[in-house]
Amino acid sequence: KAAFVHDGNVVVKYALESIAETGTYKMRHGRGREQKLTEADVRHIKILNTRDRRKTISDLHAEMNASRSESERVSRMTISRRLLEQGSKGRIAAKKPLLRPANIQKCLRFARESADLSSVYVILGDTGLQYI
Structure with missing residues (x-):
């Protein structure tokens, strides 16, 4: 045969x-081959990621492997792949500028120069100030 x-x-x-x-x-x-991460592990990674979106994969990797034995350790790339599968793109939100006194003055100066105050009418009523 x-x-x-x-x-x-x-x-x-x-x-x-x-x-x-x-x-x-x-x-x-x-x-x-069986997958290294269970469904519960994937949910845990997703929760860790959504709690603090500024965390890097290396931080998540260290946090995941802190409580695991040497044979159960998960690689950084495995965590990255699972987050991509869950829809997490891995982008970090833009940071706000520091609010030092000089920056506050610059923001106020810009707002005063760019605002057109001629079209703002203030009405005093029972509810307080209202801007139209």
Whole structure:
């Protein structure tokens, strides 16, 4: 049989065993390497990421592996891939400028120069100041 199919004896043996067990020659589910992270681990990574979006992958990596044994450690790239699969793009929000006194004065000066105060009417009523 193996000479006719031009494959080794192992392939034919596997095919015959598969047909004997399942009745068909289909790939059996569950073969291959198991994933390192469970679904709970992936949810935990996502929660850690959404709590502080400024954390880097290295910070998340250190936090994940702090409570794991040496054999259960997860690589930085695995965490990165799982976050990408969950839809986290890994962008960090732009930082606000420092609010030093000089910067506050610059912001106020810019607001006064660029604001057109001629169209603002102040109405005093029961509710207090209202700007239209």
